[in-house]
Amino acid sequence: MTRTPLRPLARILAARAKGENPDVIEKENLRQRHAEIQGQSRQRSEGRLLVLGVFFVCAYALIGTRMGMMATTDPTEPVASASGSAIAAQRADIVDREGRILATNFETHSLYAHPQQLIDAVASATALVKIFPDLDHERLLLDFTGKRKFVWIKKKISPEQKQAVHDIGDPGLLFGPREMRLYPNGSLAAHVLGGASFGKEDVDAAEVIGVAGVERQFDSYLRDPANGADPLQLSLDLTIQAAAERVLYGGMRLMNAKGATSILMDVHTGEVISVVSLPDFDPNERPRPPVSGDASDSPLFNRAVQGVYELGSTFKIFAAAQAIDLGLVNPDTMVDIRGPLRWGRFSIRDFHNYGNSLSVERIIVKSSNIGTARLAQQIGAERQRDFLSRLGMLEPTPFEISEAAGGRPLLPPNWSELSAMTISYGHGLSASPMHLAAGYATIANGGNYISPTILRQNGPQLGPRVMSAEAAAAAREMLRLVVTEGTASFGEVPGYQVGGKTGTADKPKPSGGYYDNKVIATFASMFPAHDPKYVLVVTLDEPSIIAYGEERRTAGWTAVPVAAEMIGRIAPLLGLRPQVEPVPLTGITLTSN
Amino acid sequence: MKTLAYVLSALAVFGLAFWAYRENYTTQQVLKETRSLQRQIGSAQVRLGVLRAEWAYLNRPDRLRELAELNFDSLGLLPLRPNQFGRVDEVAYPQVPLLPITNGVDVSTMAAVEGLNQ
Numbered sequence: 001m002t003r004t005p006l007r008p009l010a011r012i013l014a015a016r017a018k019g020e021n022p023d024v025i026e027k028e029n030l031r032q033r034h035a036e037i038q039g040q041s042r043q044r045s046e047g048r049l050l051v052l053g054v055f056f057v058c059a060y061a062l063i064g065t066r067m068g069m070m071a072t073t074d075p076t077e078p079v080a081s082a083s084g085s086a087i088a089a090q091r092a093d094i095v096d097r098e099g100r101i102l103a104t105n106f107e108t109h110s111l112y113a114h115p116q117q118l119i120d121a122v123a124s125a126t127a128l129v130k131i132f133p134d135l136d137h138e139r140l141l142l143d144f145t146g147k148r149k150f151v152w153i154k155k156k157i158s159p160e161q162k163q164a165v166h167d168i169g170d171p172g173l174l175f176g177p178r179e180m181r182l183y184p185n186g187s188l189a190a191h192v193l194g195g196a197s198f199g200k201e202d203v204d205a206a207e208v209i210g211v212a213g214v215e216r217q218f219d220s221y222l223r224d225p226a227n228g229a230d231p232l233q234l235s236l237d238l239t240i241q242a243a244a245e246r247v248l249y250g251g252m253r254l255m256n257a258k259g260a261t262s263i264l265m266d267v268h269t270g271e272v273i274s275v276v277s278l279p280d281f282d283p284n285e286r287p288r289p290p291v292s293g294d295a296s297d298s299p300l301f302n303r304a305v306q307g308v309y310e311l312g313s314t315f316k317i318f319a320a321a322q323a324i325d326l327g328l329v330n331p332d333t334m335v336d337i338r339g340p341l342r343w344g345r346f347s348i349r350d351f352h353n354y355g356n357s358l359s360v361e362r363i364i365v366k367s368s369n370i371g372t373a374r375l376a377q378q379i380g381a382e383r384q385r386d387f388l389s390r391l392g393m394l395e396p397t398p399f400e401i402s403e404a405a406g407g408r409p410l411l412p413p414n415w416s417e418l419s420a421m422t423i424s425y426g427h428g429l430s431a432s433p434m435h436l437a438a439g440y441a442t443i444a445n446g447g448n449y450i451s452p453t454i455l456r457q458n459g460p461q462l463g464p465r466v467m468s469a470e471a472a473a474a475a476r477e478m479l480r481l482v483v484t485e486g487t488a489s490f491g492e493v494p495g496y497q498v499g500g501k502t503g504t505a506d507k508p509k510p511s512g513g514y515y516d517n518k519v520i521a522t523f524a525s526m527f528p529a530h531d532p533k534y535v536l537v538v539t540l541d542e543p544s545i546i547a548y549g550e551e552r553r554t555a556g557w558t559a560v561p562v563a564a565e566m567i568g569r570i571a572p573l574l575g576l577r578p579q580v581e582p583v584p585l586t587g588i589t590l591t592s593n
Numbered sequence: 594m595k596t597l598a599y600v601l602s603a604l605a606v607f608g609l610a611f612w613a614y615r616e617n618y619t620t621q622q623v624l625k626e627t628r629s630l631q632r633q634i635g636s637a638q639v640r641l642g643v644l645r646a647e648w649a650y651l652n653r654p655d656r657l658r659e660l661a662e663l664n665f666d667s668l669g670l671l672p673l674r675p676n677q678f679g680r681v682d683e684v685a686y687p688q689v690p691l692l693p694i695t696n697g698v699d700v701s702t703m704a705a706v707e708g709l710n711q
Contacts, residue, residue, distance in 0.1 A: 100649065100652075101645060101646070101648075101649035104642065104645060104646045104649065105642060105646075106642075106643065106646055107639055107642075107643070182646055182650075184646055184649035184650040184653055185649070185653045185654065185655075186653060186655060188653070188654065188655075238654065239654065242654030242655075242658075243672070246658075493675070494675070495675045496675065568674065568675060569672060569673075569674075571675065572673040572674060572675055572677065572678065573673060577678050578675040578676075578678055
């Protein structure tokens with residue numbers, strides 16, 4: 001590029017000769033040069049913009065074309081790379097702790113009709129009613145001969161029924177594939193499993209959704225296609241669950257109870273090995289929820305987690321354990337139990353008169369309401385509330401089935417000193433048997449809170465400490481004495497050293513007040529008492545038997561024998577050998593650590 | 594020289610075209626086989642699922658209990674109870690048979706014993 005000089009000599013000289021200012025020429029030339037440079041850079045940047053613009057147009061065109069292609073073509077699976085078995089597009093199975101199937105899927109067919117394609121609508125309808133007696137002939141005929149273009153006949157049919165329909169030979173009767181949920185064990189663990197039903201339905205497929213229990217709680221996990229080959233493993237044991245259901249059913253019938261529940265829980269892992277609620281149902285044909293009457297009369301009602309009742313004297317051990325933990329008393333401290341204990345216009349009485357004073361240990365063994373209320377007075381309402389809250393008694397249990405969130409304990413609106421006294425013997429605070437099992441597991445494992453779980457665990461849980469190990473040990477000794485000397489004498493199972501506490505609470509009337517002749521009998525136990533491994537809670541709803549010429553409803557006569565029979569049946573299945581109870585060493589006392 | 598290069602490159606093009614043609618068809622064949630295998634795997638999985646469900650159904654505790662009760666005469670099965678636990682030293686093992694005497698030795702009192710027996 002030739003560079004034009006800013007001050008060309010010829011023009012400068014000419015200008016000087018004319019007497020003009022030569023700087024004007026320089027300025028003029030400078031202006032021209034700047035204009036030239038500006039033009040060049042403008043051209044260059046316009047070029048860049050053009051290139052960039054073309055690039056973006058091409059890129060968008062490419063993406064747009066690809067999107068259009070993807071939208072218009074039929075989807076195909078990548079044949080060469082798909083591993084096939086990794087993705088099983090069905091709901092995951094549910095298995096027990098040993099891997100035995102509790103819920104699985106089954107391929108069946110649905111039956112529908114295109115009435116316009118039916119050759120002989122009347123004959124088809126008659127033949128269908130012969131195969132499915134529950135169909136309404138009139139209704140079917142009306143659907144087949146009317147204006148409808150599509151009629152669902154059956155959602156699920158068996159292979160035999162499919163063949164029979166096939167044999168009718170009418171082209172208007174069509175089958176669609178259906179995946180159904182199958183519970184091969186029938187009503188076993190029905191309340192835990194819940195049940196499943198169809199969500200969105202189509203001719204080619206239907207969505208299976210969980211409606212209750214773990215099916216609902218873990219619905220998103222079970223539906224995730226990536227988990228198709230990865231079953232959900234529960235902590236339940238099929239064999240033990242079956243034995244527990246059988247024993248509890250027998251016990252419920254013998255004790256003339258209208259309902260019953262039992263919970264067996266591992267005290268170290270929090271795993272619930274068996275949870276039974278009777279009456280139960282078949283999850284393959286889950287009944288409809290009742291629209292009228294008391295919800296607790298329906299077989300769908302899960303007494304173990306939804307049945308929120310005052311659990312009676314079983315709560316006394318918590319007051320005793322807390323008083324020992326706080327150092328207010330020791331098991332031998334004498335407590336004044338002269339009654340009735342008056343508090344305002346309320347008076348607390350004992351079932352029998354146990355004299356003027358009893359040691360803390362005897363209060364639990366004899367189940368004295370007045371003695372426990374005295375302990376609660378010493379503890380105070382604030383500390384009691386805090387203790388029960390750490391035991392998980394004030395919130396729904398974290399048990400992983402969808403109904404558990406509904407089992408919210410009923411608390412007194414104002415936790416006064418009187419409330420503290422009544423709660424100490426199990427009145428005024430309503431909780432579910434699952435709450436009680438978690439509380440007893442805390443005593444059994446040495447004072448750490450355990451949250452009950454339905455999922456298989458790999459190791460022990462170590463929850464926050466609720467009470468000292470010494471207080472828990474003292475409470476366990478008292479519970480053992482209740483069985484050997486106290487109200488639960490029928491609970492002795494040779495070889496398994498059962499320790500536990502009975503509780504009999506009057507049922508509240510819906511209109512207020514309590515029934516005289518309807519009780520909830522509970523036995524909360526742990527075994528073997530010197531080194532507890534399992535907690536068993538058995539609750540009977542409205543039991544009543546005639547024994548020794550008297551009508552008896554208390555837990556010691558009803559729930560305890562059932563629990564003892566259950567321990568005798570399931571402890572061997574748990575692999576526990578019967579043991580001789582270790583005797584405490586004489587003459588050696590632990591005074592300090 | 595130039596002609597040779599032309600001929601060689603033309604041959605190379607033919608060869609590569611033939612190779613590509615064959616590869617294309619082998620790929621399609623393999624894809625077809627894969628599809629059929631995956632269909633087989635799928636149906637086998639469905640069958641397996643049905644068999645597992647049937648196994649679980651036949652082994653359900655209710656049915657086993659009924660079978661044990663029906664066949665009590667021949668099987669004598671009862672629920673497991675605590676008193677059925679035993680110790681190893683309570684097990685009666687069969688006696689080990691004594692070795693046969695193959696080379697007996699005469700002893701001095703033998704004649705006397707035989708004499709007494711007669």
